[in-house]
Amino acid sequence: MTEFADRWGFAPDKFWLRGERPENPVEWREELQRWEVYGYPEVNEALSNNDGYSADSGKLFNFDEETAKYFDGDLAQMTGVEHANIRKQAAQAFDPKFIARLESRVRDLSNEYADTLEKFAKFNLLSDFVDHVAGIVFSELLGIPAEDRTMFKLVDQNMDQEAQMTQVGEGTEDGYFEQLTKPLQPLREMLGTHVDAKTKDPKDDLISLLSQVTKVDGSLMTRDQIINFIIGILGAGHLATPLLVGNTMLCLESFPEQYALVKSDYSLIPGMIEESMRFLTPGAASYRATLQDVELGGKQIPKDSLLRVYLGAANRDPRQFTDPDNYDVTRSPNAHLGFGRGAHYCMGGQMVRVETRVVFEVLFTRFPKLRVDPAIPPLFFNSPDFTGVRSGGLHVRID
Template sequence: MTSIADDWGVHEAQFWLRGQAPEAPVSYDPEAGIWCVYGYQEVQHVLANPATFSSNTQRVIPQEMLEGQEDFSEGNLIQMDAPEHKKLRGLISHAFTPKVVADLEPRIAELTGELLDAVDGHRMELVEDLAYPLPVIVIAELLGVPSSDREKFREWGSALMESTQEFSFADPSEDQRQQLQEAMQKVSKLSDYLREHVEDRRRNPREDLITKLVQAEVDGEHLSDDEAVNFSNVLLIAGHITTTMLLGNSILALDTNPEWFARVRADRSMVPRAIEEALRYYSPFAGTARATTAETELGGERIPADALVVTFLGVANRDPKYFTDPDIFDPTRDPNPHLAFGRGAHFCIGAPLARLEGRVALNILLDRFPNLRRDPDRLPKFLPSLSMTGVKELPLVF
């Protein structure tokens, strides 16, 4: 049997730490043309200071790389700073309050049961059978789009992951530009799809999030179609990929630490803590970008204005200055102030929903399949992205 550690080591070296943890908390990568922030304290500082580290990274990316992407900026929460970000985020904050999220638990449990009922024999592929369809159905129902179209969402959304593979902003090659353009053409299909729903809700309002976006007002003005489309786009993609990676990474971490898997099976009160440790150990969004608005000092380095800065959340979550034995998976870790969902104004608004989906799904999985484990004859496959850490295939047996 091939060792999962061997395969995961290749994944780490290629997509995450590139083989070893960096010694300096901040360094410049001349080949990629980015400033890399690895230290926990330094990452916190970047995320907590949007005045210096802006979320609007498009303004520092070479314009030739942004050709054809102009329509994706309006209403894109990820690229916004205050006060616009705060105003738009407020439009949907009511959809993710603790009560609203808690009320979704019966539906999440029902969907989990239905998806597991469809599993045949004594094998399953976790992502295909549960970790992908569960959260995408939930967010699709909230938005008001047919969950039966989820294979389309997967095809279009995968283009975003593929476009975040290793890329040089200092000297992008023609091949890299072409790959990016092809990826954005796929993403535009999702935007066209959502535009049809936005236009329909203007004519035929319903009880869903897209209708609320269409009807919402910011400073007395309604959102434009582009703003409503891009807002919905972010919610749909981010609303499912986080949970997909969270659930897959949790099972992977437990399977590779069988003593903890046994303890979690026996004591379900440990499930939430196991999920939190998996978020730290295999951080789903391993990196996030910012752009400096002025020259600044960070980690002993002078970073110029208009520089692209990437905070490596996955590395910061293993900073030995803040986490004892950071390379050990320990669900009893307390405190566990990981940065997997970010910090500050851009803290993941769907974090409570992702945690709920993970907790419900993991408990039901263990109820149904108490002997669940990784298929010893098939290795996991990982997402081909520098900015994401997660499995795209995780074969299991029970």
């Protein structure tokens, strides 16, 4: 299965894309002072068992006050009753009415951008098309001007860094936490301006909703907490769609019989999306901290240990998936972990699914000869925690 990975030039650390299986589903990495979790049942356990594992992996590090303020309110790091409380209130923004409006809006925007691109033989699928559609939709969800979406690229750029979380030394590798936070300051300032305005004069949008969310103690979320919440869901609610579209195009190009199948029957597009999330998982890895001594994959892991859970590798586990290295848009069941599992299952998952489905319905209809440009190799994010084409990194032809 090295043909797929080698054809597109995926980094060696994405070993599962080459059909490689670790000897054990759980291993200790001495040089990084963390546990690596590769297997499907083991990753599922770490994501789902809230008694043994915490999403707040930052709890293992001694942040200074300045660094800590960048994580307070981030839904991905929140746990327990407060997490469930805030998540339940924020989820109101993604109700069925919003999803219905979303589908119509994405279709209109997709056709609008297709109109501007149909005169060209080739274009960049992400920076010329999908980034605009997803960015405008997410801006409207937040209730901010569409032109402010340019700031979202700062999160995109953060995903292009090679740093990863480790307990070595001071708990960082190449300034992991500093690299995650400081480059986002201009985005924080932009969002802060809108948070201030929406707090004073609420509208029908997500920022206004967050400004009225009450914590368990009855107090409102702070300004920093709202900003961190928004930045935290930016990847899941906006950047995930371009990643998924780009990854899907690489899959379709590599499996032409599947491409022909889905283009002949659009009802297979939802299954295509799920299979892309499994086969070429955008969020390749996540982190957990143990809350107590646990046994996982036959290994005894002490309390307060750092785990890196490999969602991408778990989604290729033959114990869970038949013929896991084959891309099959008709795969059923397909209980992949691409959107996570348990209490931290991606809140914007349905939004990403709808956006991606409609984008491909429009692309397949408007550009029936759509294909990856063989003359220009795709460009991928450098982050070991993500697998996917970065903005500006996927050129296609429609002639």
